[in-house]
Amino acid sequence: MAKATRESFGETILEVAADDPRLVVLDADLSKSTMTQAFMKKYPARHLELGIAEQNMIGVAAGLALSGKVPVLTSFACFLIGRLENIRVSAAYNRTNMKLVGTHAGIGIGEDGTSQMGLEDVAAMRALPNMVVLQPADHEETKQAVRWMISHEGPVYIRLTRQKMADLHGPGYEWGFNKIDVVFEPAKKPAKYQATIVSSGGPVPHAVEAAKELEKKGFAVRVANASTLSPFDGEAIARFAKDSQRIVTVEDHNVNGGLGSAVCEAACEHGTSLPVVRLGLREFGESAAPEQLYEKYGLTAPAIAEACLKNLG
Amino acid sequence: MSTATASPTTLKALARDMRADIIRMISAAGNGHPGGSLSVIDLLTVLYWKFLKHDPHKPDWRDRDRLILSKGHACPALYTVMAYRGYFPKELLMTLRKLGSPLQGHPDRLRLPGIEFSSGSLGQGLSVGLGMAISAKMDKASWKTYVVLGDGELQEGQCWEAFMAAPKFQLDNLVAIVDHNNGQIDGPVDQVMAIEPLADKLRAFNWEVQSVDGHDLAAIEKALAKAQKAGGKPHAIIAKTVKGKGVSFMEHNIAWHGNAPKKEDADKAVKEIHHG
Numbered sequence: 001m002a003k004a005t006r007e008s009f010g011e012t013i014l015e016v017a018a019d020d021p022r023l024v025v026l027d028a029d030l031s032k033s034t035m036t037q038a039f040m041k042k043y044p045a046r047h048l049e050l051g052i053a054e055q056n057m058i059g060v061a062a063g064l065a066l067s068g069k070v071p072v073l074t075s076f077a078c079f080l081i082g083r084l085e086n087i088r089v090s091a092a093y094n095r096t097n098m099k100l101v102g103t104h105a106g107i108g109i110g111e112d113g114t115s116q117m118g119l120e121d122v123a124a125m126r127a128l129p130n131m132v133v134l135q136p137a138d139h140e141e142t143k144q145a146v147r148w149m150i151s152h153e154g155p156v157y158i159r160l161t162r163q164k165m166a167d168l169h170g171p172g173y174e175w176g177f178n179k180i181d182v183v184f185e186p187a188k189k190p191a192k193y194q195a196t197i198v199s200s201g202g203p204v205p206h207a208v209e210a211a212k213e214l215e216k217k218g219f220a221v222r223v224a225n226a227s228t229l230s231p232f233d234g235e236a237i238a239r240f241a242k243d244s245q246r247i248v249t250v251e252d253h254n255v256n257g258g259l260g261s262a263v264c265e266a267a268c269e270h271g272t273s274l275p276v277v278r279l280g281l282r283e284f285g286e287s288a289a290p291e292q293l294y295e296k297y298g299l300t301a302p303a304i305a306e307a308c309l310k311n312l313g
Numbered sequence: 314m315s316t317a318t319a320s321p322t323t324l325k326a327l328a329r330d331m332r333a334d335i336i337r338m339i340s341a342a343g344n345g346h347p348g349g350s351l352s353v354i355d356l357l358t359v360l361y362w363k364f365l366k367h368d369p370h371k372p373d374w375r376d377r378d379r380l381i382l383s384k385g386h387a388c389p390a391l392y393t394v395m396a397y398r399g400y401f402p403k404e405l406l407m408t409l410r411k412l413g414s415p416l417q418g419h420p421d422r423l424r425l426p427g428i429e430f431s432s433g434s435l436g437q438g439l440s441v442g443l444g445m446a447i448s449a450k451m452d453k454a455s456w457k458t459y460v461v462l463g464d465g466e467l468q469e470g471q472c473w474e475a476f477m478a479a480p481k482f483q484l485d486n487l488v489a490i491v492d493h494n495n496g497q498i499d500g501p502v503d504q505v506m507a508i509e510p511l512a513d514k515l516r517a518f519n520w521e522v523q524s525v526d527g528h529d530l531a532a533i534e535k536a537l538a539k540a541q542k543a544g545g546k547p548h549a550i551i552a553k554t555v556k557g558k559g560v561s562f563m564e565h566n567i568a569w570h571g572n573a574p575k576k577e578d579a580d581k582a583v584k585e586i587h588h589g
Binding site for chain 1: 375379422423429430431432433434436437438439440441442443444445446447448449451452458470471474475477478482
């Protein structure tokens with residue numbers, strides 16, 4: 001069943017809280033949007049409303065973590081990253097066991113427009129030592145990633161969607177930390193793939209759709225899903241480089257510093273000469289329905305399919 | 314748990330010795346912040362000898378009181394107090410700011426046990442103190458949280474977010490102490506960006522506020538004793554201090570905010586500290 005990953009997060013912390021009394025949730029006046037209302041109602045004594053004051057919320061979370069709690073703070077991705085230096089010191093440098101939840105990732109937020117869109121958060125968070133960066137793409141993956149995040153000792157940033165995400169994984173799926181997994185393979189395994197698409201978060205279903213369309217036309221393209229963005233599974237990229245003609249990255253984020261950059265870094269560091277085509281934002285977004293924006297900014301199946309085949313200059 | 318048995322005269326002598334060590338260690342480092350270290354040392358002395366429940370041999374003791382030096386640049390004062398209290402050998406003080414030393418230029422909790430929070434980026438410490446105090450309240454624990462802030466630091470907006478938030482959570486287990494030396498890098502605080510009327514502002518933010526001479530050990534002790542009261546409100550102590558206190562040529566002189574004394578000046582300063 002399609003669910004926004006923010007909804008899956010809200011459900012999961014409610015489940016985890018029952019077994020883990022250390023869990024505390026902090027909000028900055030966006031609990032209705034970040035899906036922590038159910039937690040707030042069930043565990044009012046473990047919920048802190050800090051008002052529209054994100055930097056203080058980050059510091060308070062650090063203090064809670066240093067006293068043995070596991071604070072989970074939520075806001076829109078863009079408002080958290082607006083307090084980068086607080087996150088750098090209070091979360092990353094102090095290596096506090098706090099969890100930062102950034103929702104409404106990318107242009108997927110839609111009509112609210114650019115000031116509400118987290119488009120640079122992954123780039124900034126990836127640059128911080130000690131900080132784990134996660135971006136799950138469906139309900140099951142989010143549930144498992146959130147559970148891992150709470151059990152992990154150290155700061156974690158998880159990036160979640162406003163929009164609903166179709167189920168990507170079948171039953172029995174096991175999420176692995178820092179493991180890029182293949183979510184679509186063509187029926188006939190080729191000697192060489194025309195492309196391997198590496199995507200993360202919102203655009204992953206569109207990447208799968210593109211690969212399916214291409215398969216119908218006789219092209220072999222597989223889709224990989226990177227749900228851990230820092231650290232990064234560079235080994236997987238090196239493997240793809242061996243049997244693919246190119247890699248296409250697709251992300252609802254600026255291409256600089258995000259998934260596209262992580263893939264290029266890994267491809268170079270592993271000594272491959274594989275071309276990488278990066279799809280994502282190269283500018284700010286704007287207001288429109290999310291699907292219109294995905295189309296305009298090249299994150300839907302036709303644009304992804306084109307990137308898999310077009311001549312490289 | 315350590316006990317507080319030092320008499321006022323002993324404390325005064327200790328503070329004097331520690332002032333000399335602050336000068337020596339910053340001079341040995343070749344850089345650092347003597348002005349704010351000398352203004353805050355009397356506050357830290359009373360806190361560490363008279364109020365903090367702590368165990369230097371067990372710095373992660375769960376029920377210890379927490380102290381955050383939010384004005385992290387004054388860490389030579391904190392390091393000296395910690396050395397004198399037995400957290401580490403005094404010889405280590407002379408490694409300040411040197412490669413591999415746990416005594417970083419600004420406090421680093423992961424390198425030096427006993428540091429509660431790696432500060433240095435001004436404005437963040439009070440929020441962290443709030444989180445600690447909230448945690449103690451949640452656990453119905455009796456330990457307290459002390460946060461020492463600079464007055465220039467209060468120009469950071471985050472401090473006011475924290476001042477606004479603390480009364481909401483009725484954090485009477487939180488004490489914020491402002492080292493009010495009226496000096497910052499670009500000049501006197503009241504000229505760079507005035508923070509007055511500070512006491513009125515904090516009262517308007519629903520804090521219990523006291524003002525005290527930050528170099529009068531007995532007065533500091535009295536104010537801190539009053540701040541133990543559990544009346545539902547967080548406590549602020551505005552400590553009027555002198556930047557560079559104890560060294561005549563450093564006092565009130567902003568040039569000594571972030572400058573290390575050369576050997577000759579350091580010798581002069583130490584001599585003056587010991588012999589007046």
